[in-house]
Amino acid sequence: ETAVFQTPNYHVTQVGNEVSFNCKQTLGHDTMYWYKQDSKKLLKIMFSYNNKQLIVNETVPRRFSPQSSDKAHLNLRIKSVEPEDSAVYLCASRQGNAETLYFGSGTRLTVL
Amino acid sequence: GDSVTQTEGQVALSEEDFLTIHCNYSASGYPALFWYVQYPGEGPQFLFRASRDKEKGSSRGFEATYDKGTTSFHLRKASVQESDSAVYYCALGDDYNQGKLIFGQGTKLSIKP
Numbered sequence: 001e002t003a004v005f006q007t008p009n010y011h012v013t014q015v016g017n018e019v020s021f022n023c024k025q026t027l028g029h030d031t032m033y034w035y036k037q038d039s040k041k042l043l044k045i046m047f048s049y050n051n052k053q054l055i056v057n058e059t060v061p062r063r064f065s066p067q068s069s070d071k072a073h074l075n076l077r078i079k080s081v082e083p084e085d086s087a088v089y090l091c092a093s094r095q096g097n098a099e100t101l102y103f104g105s106g107t108r109l110t111v112l
Numbered sequence: 113g114d115s116v117t118q119t120e121g122q123v124a125l126s127e128e129d130f131l132t133i134h135c136n137y138s139a140s141g142y143p144a145l146f147w148y149v150q151y152p153g154e155g156p157q158f159l160f161r162a163s164r165d166k167e168k169g170s171s172r173g174f175e176a177t178y179d180k181g182t183t184s185f186h187l188r189k190a191s192v193q194e195s196d197s198a199v200y201y202c203a204l205g206d207d208y209n210q211g212k213l214i215f216g217q218g219t220k221l222s223i224k225p
Binding site: 045048 | 144146153154155156157158161199201212213217218220
């Protein structure tokens with residue numbers, strides 16, 4: 001059962017363009033995350049938002065910025081994409097200190 | 113820093129074979145340990161977790177035992193099915209209250225019918 005929705009599923013763009021990915025969760029969770037999955041399937045956390053406050057910000061390039069309008073939405077904007085940004089971007093959510101992270105299906109970004 | 117290592121990048125088995133995927137971690141104290149599974153075109157799904165020495169986690173026929181002595185959390189299943197084909201991730205809860213998980217490299221499991 002899908003409860004974390006990501007759009008678009010795929011996006012192809014050229015170097016230097018700006019892109020934005022959307023994520024919405026219908027689970028009523030208070031914390032959302034962005035993870036990056038590279039071509040070798042490595043998963044790394046990028047950002048975490050709790051009640052619209054950034055609480056984890058790994059050492060990602062400054063061209064990446066999370067945007068949240070409320071606790072159910074966490075978007076990701078990338079200004080001036082670069083080839084190494086090609087990856088699958090996974091959104092996830094969690095309620096409080098609960099053990100389970102719920103992931104969306106991901107947005108696959110290809111930068112030409 | 114904390115880390116998780118999965119020895120096998122790929123595993124190919126036949127149906128009803130026994131499965132072992134090795135996971136070793138490096139961290140201080142007693143971090144929570146997890147297994148996640150990712151099917152093609154989907155995000156990772158939580159399988160189970162363990163948070164103290166000798167604790168066994170299990171789900172869907174898969175199991176793993178937290179072993180602080182060998183810093184391991186190996187995934188096992190007695191008899192795999194074709195539907196188990198997926199990528200399996202071992203993960204460590206680093207500063208778990210913020211939901212930050214450190215994932216291993218992932219192991220792609222392929223089951224031949």
